[in-house]
Amino acid sequence: MIGWKNGVAKLTVPTPFPVGDVHVYAIRGERMTLVDAGPKTEEAWQVLKSQLWELGLTPGDIEQVILTHHHPDHAGLLDYFPKDLPVYGHFLNERWLNRTDEFLQAHDEFYFKLFAEFGIPEKYKMMIPLLKRTLRFACSRSLTGVLEEGDSIPGLEGWTVIETPGHAQSHIGLIREKDGIFIGGDHLLAHISANPLLEPPLPGSDERPKPQLQFNESLEKLKKLPISLVYPGHGEDIENVHELVDKRLRRQHERAMTVKEWLEEEALTIFQVCKRLFPSVYERELALTLSETIAQLDYLQALGEISINKEAAAFLYTCVKG
Numbered sequence: 001m002i003g004w005k006n007g008v009a010k011l012t013v014p015t016p017f018p019v020g021d022v023h024v025y026a027i028r029g030e031r032m033t034l035v036d037a038g039p040k041t042e043e044a045w046q047v048l049k050s051q052l053w054e055l056g057l058t059p060g061d062i063e064q065v066i067l068t069h070h071h072p073d074h075a076g077l078l079d080y081f082p083k084d085l086p087v088y089g090h091f092l093n094e095r096w097l098n099r100t101d102e103f104l105q106a107h108d109e110f111y112f113k114l115f116a117e118f119g120i121p122e123k124y125k126m127m128i129p130l131l132k133r134t135l136r137f138a139c140s141r142s143l144t145g146v147l148e149e150g151d152s153i154p155g156l157e158g159w160t161v162i163e164t165p166g167h168a169q170s171h172i173g174l175i176r177e178k179d180g181i182f183i184g185g186d187h188l189l190a191h192i193s194a195n196p197l198l199e200p201p202l203p204g205s206d207e208r209p210k211p212q213l214q215f216n217e218s219l220e221k222l223k224k225l226p227i228s229l230v231y232p233g234h235g236e237d238i239e240n241v242h243e244l245v246d247k248r249l250r251r252q253h254e255r256a257m258t259v260k261e262w263l264e265e266e267a268l269t270i271f272q273v274c275k276r277l278f279p280s281v282y283e284r285e286l287a288l289t290l291s292e293t294i295a296q297l298d299y300l301q302a303l304g305e306i307s308i309n310k311e312a313a314a315f316l317y318t319c320v321k322g
């Protein structure tokens with residue numbers, strides 16, 4: 001049943017990705033707003049249209065879209081909307097939405113360098129261009145305007161932007177302080193922990209972000225906000241924010257400690273750690289499993305638990321003996 005609840009309606013459209021359905025939220029403000037859109041597939045478009053219809057709306061009634069982040073399952077369907085529909089989001093969406101040849105080339109170069117540092121065998125290098133394959137479900141357009149921490153949202157009185165980088169560098173959530181409704185994108189999900197995805201360095205920087213550290217900080221941030229209910233990008237609504245945040249942080253810490261034990265035994269490359277963490281899926285899901293692996297090593301490094309030998313062709317990670 002699709003319906004309004006306190007001015008917000010939850011729509012659910014299918015995606016071609018393993019994560020399954022994605023939620024799109026309609027908000028009835030001075031401007032009729034969608035938060036996220038769905039992936040660029042005909043099926044998603046038909047489902048979205050029929051669910052809008054249940055609300056008495058057509059795509060032409062939508063006056064603006066706010067993006068929680070740039071991933072194709074959230075933003076791709078924008079291509080089915082009129083070109084002049086205003087779209088707002090964090091400025092780091094832009095490089096993924098309005099993809100320049102320069103960015104795509106820098107993206108691949110970033111991974112070629114990373115694969116060498118991670119000790120990934122030659123034969124996997126041909127997979128690098130394929131890491132961008134989900135972009136065929138992405139949209140091609142530009143942001144109308146950018147949103148950042150603490151901004152109020154045009155046409156949506158009472159809602160405020162909260163930056164939550166980690167799962168994506170472009171990630172934001174929207175909070176309505178009067179009742180604590182938080183539209184959270186993929187930052188906090190009830191059934192799975194979202195992947196701290198690697199991304200190329202931000203504009204003007206040579207160093208890659210450390211998404212797990214950002215993610216953990218963004219999770220801690222949720223605990224300080226007066227959130228009564230999270231409307232997530234996937235899965236069930238979340239009420240027990242503190243409990244779930246603590247569980248996510250604890251699980252990640254435990255995974256990192258497993259890796260630490262291995263590094264107490266011997267020095268390993270990222271690729272070797274990745275194979276041990278994900279023996280059955282690392283080849284099929286190289287990008288995701290590498291992100292999850294580097295996440296643990298960035299975390300251990302931040303704790304001062306490990307050191308990195310960058311002398312060798314591939315970086316070697318060892319435990320700092322206490």
Ligand SMILES: [Zn+2]
Nearest residue numbers: 069071167186
């Ligand atoms: Zn995502």
